[in-house]
Amino acid sequence: MYAVYVLVHGLTLYTYAENWRAYKAQIAAQYSGVHLKVASTPPAFTFGQTNRLPNFLNSFPLGKVPAFQGDDGFCLFESNAIAHYLSTDALRGSTPQASAHILQWVNFADSEIIPPASAWVFPTLGIMQFNKQATEQAKEEVKRMLLVLNQHLNTRTFLVGERVTLADITVVCSLLWIYKQVLEPAFREPYPNVNRWFGTCINQPQFKAVLGEVKLCEKMAQFDAKKFAELQPKKETPSKKEKGGKDAGKQQLQQHHEKKEKKEKKEEKKAASPAEEMDECEAALASEPKTKDPFAHLPKSTFVLDEFKRKYSNEDTLTVALPHFWENFDKEGYSIWYGEYRFPEELAMTFMSCNLITGMFQRLDKLRKNAFASVILFGTNNDSSISGIWVFRGQDLAFSLSEDWQIDYESYNWRKMDVDSEECKTMVKEYFAWEGEFKHVGKPFNQGKVFK
Amino acid sequence: MALKELSSLEKCLGLKKPNKYSTQGEKKVPVLQNNQGSALVGLVTIASHLVCEAQRTELLGDSAEQRAVVQQWLEYRVTRLDGCSKDEVKVILKELNQYLEDKVYMAGNCFTLADALMYYGIHHIVMELAVEEKERYLNVTRWFDHIQHYPGVRHHLPPVVVLRNRVYPSSQH
Numbered sequence: 164m165y166a167v168y169v170l171v172h173g174l175t176l177y178t179y180a181e182n183w184r185a186y187k188a189q190i191a192a193q194y195s196g197v198h199l200k201v202a203s204t205p206p207a208f209t210f211g212q213t214n215r216l217p218n219f220l221n222s223f224p225l226g227k228v229p230a231f232q233g234d235d236g237f238c239l240f241e242s243n244a245i246a247h248y249l250s251t252d253a254l255r256g257s258t259p260q261a262s263a264h265i266l267q268w269v270n271f272a273d274s275e276i277i278p279p280a281s282a283w284v285f286p287t288l289g290i291m292q293f294n295k296q297a298t299e300q301a302k303e304e305v306k307r308m309l310l311v312l313n314q315h316l317n318t319r320t321f322l323v324g325e326r327v328t329l330a331d332i333t334v335v336c337s338l339l340w341i342y343k344q345v346l347e348p349a350f351r352e353p354y355p356n357v358n359r360w361f362g363t364c365i366n367q368p369q370f371k372a373v374l375g376e377v378k379l380c381e382k383m384a385q386f387d388a389k390k391f392a393e394l395q396p397k398k399e400t401p402s403k404k405e406k407g408g409k410d411a412g413k414q415q416l417q418q419h420h421e422k423k424e425k426k427e428k429k430e431e432k433k434a435a436s437p438a439e440e441m442d443e444c445e446a447a448l449a450s451e452p453k454t455k456d457p458f459a460h461l462p463k464s465t466f467v468l469d470e471f472k473r474k475y476s477n478e479d480t481l482t483v484a485l486p487h488f489w490e491n492f493d494k495e496g497y498s499i500w501y502g503e504y505r506f507p508e509e510l511a512m513t514f515m516s517c518n519l520i521t522g523m524f525q526r527l528d529k530l531r532k533n534a535f536a537s538v539i540l541f542g543t544n545n546d547s548s549i550s551g552i553w554v555f556r557g558q559d560l561a562f563s564l565s566e567d568w569q570i571d572y573e574s575y576n577w578r579k580m581d582v583d584s585e586e587c588k589t590m591v592k593e594y595f596a597w598e599g600e601f602k603h604v605g606k607p608f609n610q611g612k613v614f615k
Numbered sequence: 616m617a618l619k620e621l622s623s624l625e626k627c628l629g630l631k632k633p634n635k636y637s638t639q640g641e642k643k644v645p646v647l648q649n650n651q652g653s654a655l656v657g658l659v660t661i662a663s664h665l666v667c668e669a670q671r672t673e674l675l676g677d678s679a680e681q682r683a684v685v686q687q688w689l690e691y692r693v694t695r696l697d698g699c700s701k702d703e704v705k706v707i708l709k710e711l712n713q714y715l716e717d718k719v720y721m722a723g724n725c726f727t728l729a730d731a732l733m734y735y736g737i738h739h740i741v742m743e744l745a746v747e748e749k750e751r752y753l754n755v756t757r758w759f760d761h762i763q764h765y766p767g768v769r770h771h772l773p774p775v776v777v778l779r780n781r782v783y784p785s786s787q788h
Contacts, residue, residue, distance in 0.1 A: 318757055318779050320719050325764035359717045366724035 175200045176245065177219075178229040179210035184242035185229040186336045186373055191246040191329065193369035194254055243269055246329060254329045264323040268330035272337035275311075279304035284340045289390025298386075300525050305341060309354045316356035320363075327367060335364045339377070347383040457564035458533050458556045464496025468535060468556070472615045475535075480596045488591070494582045498558045501590060502538075502575040504549035513609055516540050516547055520612045523571040527614065530561055530568055536614035537594045542606035550604065552580075552594040553614075617645045617658050620735040623770035624662055627731065628669035636661075642698075658732070659689045666728055674728045684722035688729035696736045704740055708752045711737075715754035719761065726765055734762040738772050750783050 174192075178185035180203045192199040202208040213219055214226045222238045223230040231245040232238050239245050247255060256262030282301035285291035312334070315322065322330040338361060342351075351358055364370055365377045471491065475484040510516045520538050527534070538551030555561040560579075562572040580587040593599030597611040618636050625633055637646045639656070647655040647664070655661050666674045676682035695707060715721075721729035741749070741759050749756045760777040763769050 318753065318777075318781070320757060320761040325761050355717055359719060362717075363719040363724050368725075 173198065173200050173234050174249075175202050175207075175232045176229050177202045177208050177214065177223075177232070179203055179208075182229060183336045183339050186339070187242050187246040187329075187333055188229055188231065188249055189373040190332045190336070190370055191249040191254060193372050194327070194332075195249055195251040197249050199249065243273070243333065246332065250329055253326060254332070256323060256328060261323055261328070265328050265330040268322050269333045272333045275304075275308045276334065276337040279308065280337065280341045284344045284384075286386045286391070287344050287384035289387035289394055292391065293386035293388070294528065296525060297528070300521065309351075309357055312360075313354040313356045316360045321360065327364065327369075331360075331364050332370075335361060335370070339374070342379055343377065344380055344384045347380050350383065351379075457561075461496065461557050464493045464556070466491050466493035466497055468497075468533070468554070472535060475595070475613075475615065481592075485592060485595060488595075489588075492582070496556065498555055499580040499582055499587060499591065500553040500555065500560065501578045501580055502536075502551050502553055502572075503578075505574055505576055507548040510542075510545075510547045510549065512544050513540060513542075513547060516549060517610065517612065520549060524612065524614045526570050527568055529565070531615065533557075534561060534614065537597070537611055538614065539594060539597065539601075539611040540609045541601065541604050542609060546606070547609065548604060548606055552590055617643065619771045620732075621645060621658070621661060621665070623735065623768075623772075624665055624731060626770055627767045628665055628671055628674075629767075630665060630669050634665075657693070659693055662689070662728060662732060674726070674731075676722055676727060677725075678723075681723045681727070685727050685729045688721045689732055692729075692732045692736045696733070708740070708748075708755055711758075712752045712754045715758045719758070721758075726762070730758075730762050730765070731768055734759065734768060735772070738775070741775050742773070746778065747783050749777065750781055 174197060176185060176188055176199055178201065182203075185201070185203075189199060189201065200207075203210075208214075208228075210228070214223070214228055214230070219230075220226050222232065223240045225240055227240060229242050229245055230238070230240045231248065239248055256265040279301040282291075282297050283305060286293040286298065321327055322334060342361060365374055471484065471488055474487045478484055504510070504519075510519075517540060520540065524536075524538075533556035534554060536551050536553040538549060541548050541550070560572070560577055562568045580590070589599070593601055594611075597608060601608065618638070621636060622633060634647055637648065638644060639646050644656060645658055645661055647661045649655060655664055663675060666672060674685075676685040695703075699707060720726055721733055737755075737759070741756070744752070744756075756777055759775065763772075763774055
């Protein structure tokens, strides 16, 4: 279809249809009574085409939607800014305290809700590959986030003050997908205050005008493998397209990684690719990141890590797995490292420390094929330390091989072990078996986590 | 009491011309003498009439089901809440607290006449509650606080202070 970018007269919101980010602006406009034209269908807007045109990019350099244009040529991108602009003073908060609180919840939505909600929901929509561990982790994060909201709404009708504000609009829209897709009745039952508030908000006339009837999830959606396969770029697709998908995927990963600042490189690559209009929300993850194997240059090894992992998982560590390890270990092809968390004084509650470890494992997901680790939390609340034994393919610390792996490793001191030393034998034994003296630690074993 | 309430309701509804009311009987049932001759008797009857007069019929519920729920609470207000004994107060608070656990308003998802009249009727009770009791009937307190802040509702009644942060963590559910 031929795409045109027409300067529509009046206040215009460019978006693809049913974009929850655009909803924020649309609902705000309902409250303020601003007449907002929504350009989401051809000819006014063709997603993937209109937003690639030079004059669109001239106004909105990212080429992302929603994007807003006022009749005086005033342009805005970023959905929160657009919603803010279209709001009334009451929605924005009429005192400095109220408006700061509102901003707090708007940011909460972006940093606490959207990353785990996307990680959980995207695979159920078939736009992201399913990873059990990532989904489980996301569920836990969703639970924590809902608990915070539930506590807050215990004594409150709306998030800030006694009226609907941008805080409610933003947080409701951010929760929309999980309430529709995965928060089945049993899962959401422990959060009655959130449910009450959410139900009230989506039934306000101003919300309803935009959202229509919201059907809450009845049964938790699972990974949609069929749709995922359909959405995968076909072989004959130009390579450029795949590249776009990959970047978009990375972008999402990045969100998960507490937003590390390393965008520049990607933005460059993105500029030319046609697929990155896939806003991180919908089609962003249309294809799995297809990173090159960073270990490809290494010669073949005789040590089969998977074989060891199977033994370790299924059989006794001391009598079967460890002997297997030392019989087959190839010190040319693999190296053993000791890693110790550098900031033990910051470790407070043990469950938080455990999250630190499992979070790191999750972020290193792609390293699993080429690494094994047993990491142990020692001590108790407010007096603990974390250390572990890592086995990597190659002779170097693997983290430098991919920028996706570099988030946590700087928080650890790394020491390469002499594979033939007694010290190494002892530590491998103690860390793999989760028992022993742990002489160098000085704190009792609390719990262990295995990266495999 | 009921007369003050009706005059607050008039203001709340934006009715410019105040009506004149009288009362009848021992229970001081309010009476509105109508120009057309027939008098309107009783709080609920008069309140509903005022809502219609102000052309705010959405306050009586916007679907058949909701209209029924609004009527149910208006009736509850007059038959259960008004003139109830000390023992009954506890039962009522418990009932309401349970009812409001998953609701923001008495009926449906918007403010209705039921919220206004329940608020007017329960004000003197909530006013007397100790902090600990306000926490025990948390859902009532939250609803009450929301309604007393609803634009134009409070008028003749003093605001009741509600704490957001709980003082008695043991009563947390």
